[in-house]
Amino acid sequence: MLSAMTATQPLEAILEELEQAEGLAGLQAATEALRIHYQIDHVIYHWVDSAGDQYGCGTYSDTWRNRYLELNYLRVDPVIIGCFQRFHPVDWKRLDWSSKAARAFKSDAIEHGVGNQGFSVPIRGPNGQFALFTVNHTCDDAHWAEWTELHRRDLILIAHYFNEKALDFEPERTPEQSQALSPREIDAMTLLAMGYSRAQVADTLSISEHTLRVYIESARFKLGAMNTTHAVARAMSRGLIVV
Amino acid sequence: MLSAMTATQPLEAILEELEQAEGLAGLQAATEALRIHYQIDHVIYHWVDSAGDQYGCGTYSDTWRNRYLELNYLRVDPVIIGCFQRFHPVDWKRLDWSSKAARAFKSDAIEHGVGNQGFSVPIRGPNGQFALFTVNHTCDDAHWAEWTELHRRDLILIAHYFNEKALDFEPERTPEQSQALSPREIDAMTLLAMGYSRAQVADTLSISEHTLRVYIESARFKLGAMNTTHAVARAMSRGLIVV
DNA sequence: TTTCTACTCCCCAGAAATAGTGAGGGTCGA
DNA sequence: TCGACCCTCACTATTTCTGGGGAGTAGAAA
Incomplete structure (x- = not known):
């Protein structure tokens, strides 16, 4: 055979x-x-x-x-x-x-x-x-x-x-197209996905934690996410960030 | 050419x-x-x-x-x-x-x-x-x-x-394939990635929030993650959960 | 049989994240 | 020029998470 x-x-x-x-x-x-x-x-x-x-x-x-x-x-x-x-x-x-x-x-x-x-x-x-x-x-x-x-x-x-x-x-x-994140928002999501706390992310980006929070919130809004973890998960599954 | x-x-x-x-x-x-x-x-x-x-x-x-x-x-x-x-x-x-x-x-x-x-x-x-x-x-x-x-x-x-x-x-x-997550841990990570809060996840899984916390912590440990968001991100990027 | 892992439950105090509002300056395209 | 979006900073109160303990069951593997 x-x-x-x-x-x-x-x-x-x-x-x-x-x-x-x-x-x-x-x-x-x-x-x-x-x-x-x-x-x-x-x-x-x-x-x-x-x-x-x-x-x-x-x-x-x-x-x-x-x-x-x-x-x-x-x-x-x-x-x-x-x-x-x-x-x-x-x-x-x-x-x-x-x-x-x-x-x-x-x-x-x-x-x-x-x-x-x-x-x-x-x-x-x-x-x-x-x-x-x-x-x-x-x-x-x-x-x-x-x-x-x-x-x-x-x-x-x-x-x-x-x-x-x-x-x-x-x-x-295939991931649904969503509103693109701004560079700062991508930075924030990426660092959060890497395990940094908000304080560490703010420090890494050299901005105040208040400012960082604005990015996280706007990213969350754009992604239709209910919390930070959700936002990071969506950003990842849509390929907006690479971790 | x-x-x-x-x-x-x-x-x-x-x-x-x-x-x-x-x-x-x-x-x-x-x-x-x-x-x-x-x-x-x-x-x-x-x-x-x-x-x-x-x-x-x-x-x-x-x-x-x-x-x-x-x-x-x-x-x-x-x-x-x-x-x-x-x-x-x-x-x-x-x-x-x-x-x-x-x-x-x-x-x-x-x-x-x-x-x-x-x-x-x-x-x-x-x-x-x-x-x-x-x-x-x-x-x-x-x-x-x-x-x-x-x-x-x-x-x-x-x-x-x-x-x-x-x-x-x-x-x-590719070493960090280390330990696979247990079924309950996968459930927890998946629901967290879907944006549920701990209370909601515990409710969905019909377990106490205390128990849920044990899963999250052990998953975090297995994944070498520093916090929940990190754990979810790692679980996703390693293909352990799909959202 | 013993050991190991998974699953379930509990307390508490301190750390971190979130919600709600606000404000000013910059760049870019219509 | 004007709106739209991006970047930056601030406060307060409330909710949620995290880290440190401990403990018992069941089932599978060695």
Whole structure:
């Protein structure tokens, strides 16, 4: 199976198809196409969210997908936990499967058709957006290592394109435009986000604490925030300050 | 110049070189190699951070690099601000240059050898790590559009590889993943980031304000934060909470 | 079993932030 | 020239946070 793979010319065609994809259904179709193209068991793209698995597509069975959500495997899955801390794409073998919950999860997964080998690419967008692009298969370690080595770059690019599309479909994810902050307000928000107290910020900016307070209040007003912490949080999530 | 570019066979060689790169000097050499290879004015990879531009490499002049740091252009640069809110790689023309500070920045940049055209790829790692990979050049819009279209995929991959290397070289940059927050701590931080006061948060979570305080304090401790605002800011920038 | 972590509750005093109003001078664009 | 916005400074009373203690439960891990 794996050895029959053609490493030539796949990327272009697949990326073209991805670029044409419309809506979640388009992405779903792309995962199926990739699965067939690469002749592997599964291809999955999914958005990982504090609220759970609200968005994604892939070739897993509905049974497994539902089970994953119901049993809240999100909090147990070593793939999620491990990828969340990494930048590099990662082979599942390198993750930490030592806990009892993780082992139980794995055997349950395999029972539901998930391959024993896997490779996942973490992807991050603005505002803490986090998603995974995963391929998995059933085969031995040597074949899998060879296959992932061969297609590593393709998978990174494909993951990137999947996420681009997913973000396009979810425009409400992009931070809303708000009134810009003045330079002094940005200074104030930035220093506050760095943990300085008002007194320290005022001192750092060489202004009186009274003046500083005016900036904080006007920033709060512009951002529609109820208190300083809220204002800083909004400024950060809108990309107005970088901390 | 641009038309003399060879689009064939570059990616492999360049990525090979990148994979061999050792230390920041290796990345620096890679930017230079890329600049020559693509025959463009500049190639830059840099990490964006509250503390400023402490880590990066590229082909800008030292004069400009220092000026950028001294004048704290980090807080003004529309490339930073724009890319921070995006996932897609972005042409500089599509950014918001309308503010006075932004226009002043741009003309200053061009005076110091930065090209009038630019293309930047935002890259994000764990714990809120954020970096940019930028190429820029002096030419007209049509040529630039053609060139970026041609090399878009390569640039995404190169950006990815740069960041992999940079993270490998700077393990201490991502240490503070230390302890994850407990579920209750995440609840507390999230609600605080949404602007709730302690009383409101306690009420929402149906716990006493005293208990809430314990969570806030332990979260603050885990995050190494000096106050609540700081803790929320860190939790956000490390992607522990999403608001 | 023991240890560890998470979760819950309590008191108090001092430090810090907030609300409400005000005022003057500067720059910039219409 | 005039409005709009930015930067700077001031007072008082009230609310909210913070830092220092201590203590018991339950569940999971070693």
